[in-house]
Amino acid sequence: MKELAKLMGYREAVRIIDATLRDGGLVNDFYFTDEFVKALYQTNIKAGVDYMEFGYKASKEMFDESKFGKWKFCKDEDIREIVGENNTDLKIAVMADVGRCDYKNDITDRSDSPIDLIRVATYLNTIPAAVDMIEDAANKGYEVSCNIMAISNSQESDLKLALDVLGQTPVDVFYIVDSFGSLYPEQIARIADIYLEFAEKYGKKLGIHAHNNQQLAFANTIEAVGDGVDWLDGTYAGMGRGAGNCAMELLLGFLRNPKFNVYPAIQFVEKYMNQLKAEGIVWGYDLQYLMTGILNQHPRTAIQFTKEKRTDYSEFYKEIVVQD
Amino acid sequence: MKELAKLMGYREAVRIIDATLRDGGLVNDFYFTDEFVKALYQTNIKAGVDYMEFGYKASKEMFDESKFGKWKFCKDEDIREIVGENNTDLKIAVMADVGRCDYKNDITDRSDSPIDLIRVATYLNTIPAAVDMIEDAANKGYEVSCNIMAISNSQESDLKLALDVLGQTPVDVFYIVDSFGSLYPEQIARIADIYLEFAEKYGKKLGIHAHNNQQLAFANTIEAVGDGVDWLDGTYAGMGRGAGNCAMELLLGFLRNPKFNVYPAIQFVEKYMNQLKAEGIVWGYDLQYLMTGILNQHPRTAIQFTKEKRTDYSEFYKEIVVQD
Numbered sequence: 001m002k003e004l005a006k007l008m009g010y011r012e013a014v015r016i017i018d019a020t021l022r023d024g025g026l027v028n029d030f031y032f033t034d035e036f037v038k039a040l041y042q043t044n045i046k047a048g049v050d051y052m053e054f055g056y057k058a059s060k061e062m063f064d065e066s067k068f069g070k071w072k073f074c075k076d077e078d079i080r081e082i083v084g085e086n087n088t089d090l091k092i093a094v095m096a097d098v099g100r101c102d103y104k105n106d107i108t109d110r111s112d113s114p115i116d117l118i119r120v121a122t123y124l125n126t127i128p129a130a131v132d133m134i135e136d137a138a139n140k141g142y143e144v145s146c147n148i149m150a151i152s153n154s155q156e157s158d159l160k161l162a163l164d165v166l167g168q169t170p171v172d173v174f175y176i177v178d179s180f181g182s183l184y185p186e187q188i189a190r191i192a193d194i195y196l197e198f199a200e201k202y203g204k205k206l207g208i209h210a211h212n213n214q215q216l217a218f219a220n221t222i223e224a225v226g227d228g229v230d231w232l233d234g235t236y237a238g239m240g241r242g243a244g245n246c247a248m249e250l251l252l253g254f255l256r257n258p259k260f261n262v263y264p265a266i267q268f269v270e271k272y273m274n275q276l277k278a279e280g281i282v283w284g285y286d287l288q289y290l291m292t293g294i295l296n297q298h299p300r301t302a303i304q305f306t307k308e309k310r311t312d313y314s315e316f317y318k319e320i321v322v323q324d
Numbered sequence: 325m326k327e328l329a330k331l332m333g334y335r336e337a338v339r340i341i342d343a344t345l346r347d348g349g350l351v352n353d354f355y356f357t358d359e360f361v362k363a364l365y366q367t368n369i370k371a372g373v374d375y376m377e378f379g380y381k382a383s384k385e386m387f388d389e390s391k392f393g394k395w396k397f398c399k400d401e402d403i404r405e406i407v408g409e410n411n412t413d414l415k416i417a418v419m420a421d422v423g424r425c426d427y428k429n430d431i432t433d434r435s436d437s438p439i440d441l442i443r444v445a446t447y448l449n450t451i452p453a454a455v456d457m458i459e460d461a462a463n464k465g466y467e468v469s470c471n472i473m474a475i476s477n478s479q480e481s482d483l484k485l486a487l488d489v490l491g492q493t494p495v496d497v498f499y500i501v502d503s504f505g506s507l508y509p510e511q512i513a514r515i516a517d518i519y520l521e522f523a524e525k526y527g528k529k530l531g532i533h534a535h536n537n538q539q540l541a542f543a544n545t546i547e548a549v550g551d552g553v554d555w556l557d558g559t560y561a562g563m564g565r566g567a568g569n570c571a572m573e574l575l576l577g578f579l580r581n582p583k584f585n586v587y588p589a590i591q592f593v594e595k596y597m598n599q600l601k602a603e604g605i606v607w608g609y610d611l612q613y614l615m616t617g618i619l620n621q622h623p624r625t626a627i628q629f630t631k632e633k634r635t636d637y638s639e640f641y642k643e644i645v646v647q648d
Binding site: 184185186212214215216217218219220222223226247249250253254262263266267269270274287290291293294311312313314317 | 508509510536538539540541542543544546547550571573574577578586587590591593594598611614615617618635636637638641
């Protein structure tokens with residue numbers, strides 16, 4: 001049991017990261033209007049959000065620019081068109097995937113860029129490449145976090161090795177990422193303990209990025225807060241790949257620091273997120289995501305099921321159980 | 325942190341109660357077809373569910389029978405038409421609300437009835453009447469549980485007094501009920517500790533009935549399992565008043581006892597629950613329920629907002645903040 005005092009007071013160290021454009025962009029191929037992005041930026045400022053993730057720094061060699069909205073690539077000039085000089089308390093983040101990013105060329109010096117934080121995303125088997133990206137970003141002056149993805153099907157001993165290696169880099173934040181939406185709060189607590197050991201050893205912060213396959217994205221996030229995790233990812237209306245993420249409006253309603261405000265989030269969801277849904281963009285909890293979550297599988301089959309507008313859930317279950 | 329061993333093994337004492345007809349009936353005024361109810365009954369048997377709650381034993385003096393489906397009243401003969409002699413492991417439950425039930429007349433001896441369990445629902449200020457109903461039901465041979473509603477805005481000392489009084493009755497199960505969907509897992513753990521003290525003192529079992537206003541119905545339910553609560557309410561597709569309840573399919577996917585099966589639940593949701601949604605029956609998480617949850621208010625204003633098909637969430641927020 002957590003101490004209630006932690007809820008009635010608040011943790012000064014908590015940071016909220018809005019990942020709507022980045023994880024939500026995986027749903028609509030990053031085709032957000034400038035009006036949407038500007039309103040999101042203003043909402044984040046009013047709501048007291050700490051970081052706004054604009055999208056990916058994806059390789060233009062690997063991905064065809066004509067097939068995605070601009071937030072797949074997050075050019076400095078496109079961000080500047082939204083934020084100007086960004087003379088606000090809201091910091092700007094982008095994600096860079098190991099193996100899908102020309103970071104040496106596409107990430108410029110921080111002094112020339114509107115970006116504050118580079119979020120390096122890696123699998124356990126690509127840690128050496130992640131280390132190189134972390135060092136590159138830190139040398140260029142950025143804050144750096146590292147998302148270790150798909151940990152729900154990795155070995156604890158491998159995870160510990162990775163954290164020990166990452167601890168020796170200039171990375172600022174280790175992220176717990178439940179890519180498959182398969183973890184229960186008890187497991188989050190156990191994993192957070194492992195992360196905390198290395199965070200304390202190396203003086204790093206901890207973050208969490210949850211998925212909602214089992215309606216646990218918010219619950220896992222607030223479980224983690226009690227376990228020493230301070231960087232919390234949310235997205236408006238929970239928009240994100242597959243079952244989506246921890247809903248920003250739930251996070252803002254929960255956190256007790258008076259700098260956070262839920263009302264701008266409600267206004268934004270009402271006007272902009274519900275509009276996306278009305279346009280036919282589909283994300284969020286549904287049976288196909290529950291099933292891949294339970295089975296600890298990548299959600300790609302469930303996303304395909306959604307795209308094909310299938311509703312034969314029980315057939316789908318049989319298909320993926322066989323794959324298991 | 326809970327011990328993971330509890331998840332990898334399983335608690336033999338866990339019971340699942342399907343409350344779809346009862347809490348879901350609050351959404352559609354109990355107008356379920358016989359085909360639906362028969363399929364639900366068969367699904368519960370296949371899924372390993374322990375109790376199926378058919379609805380309320382509501383007073384026919386207070387409620388006009390022509391304005392509700394038959395599961396508002398749960399006459400023995402109507403239940404028998406579905407279950408026959410019910411020669412299965414699935415037990416039958418009904419709910420009886422303090423002050424809205426002619427229990428002395430409408431609840432017959434268990435030996436004459438298909439019902440096994442009477443669930444007495446009370447507020448803290450009607451405990452003496454609840455005691456009378458519990459004794460009446462126990463004397464007639466039933467298993468009896470007691471739901472203490474709306475505890476999120478009650479005093480701990482009153483709650484302890486109530487549990488001490490109820491402990492001295494023949495009730496079998498105390499229920500933790502988060503009527504307003506306003507409790508976080510940490511609070512559930514704290515409340516469960518209070519309940520557990522009296523359950524151990526008097527040899528009673530504990531149950532939980534959660535609401536999904538903050539996407540926490542499932543999370544709060546599995547938090548409670550770890551804290552000694554064994555009777556778990558669920559409804560298919562989470563159907564229930566307002567934001568709905570803990571989804572049965574999530575519960576069945578989580579519990580490790582091999583007697584539980586998620587597949588029949590998936591089939592039922594696919595065929596029957598999605599059909600209800602297609603017919604325009606509305607329940608489940610939405611911003612208006614989040615708001616009443618955060619503010620620890622009864623969801624009646626949010627239900628009205630839903631009925632009127634309003635989408636001006638931010639106006640609604642201003643209305644209910646003023647009421648607070």
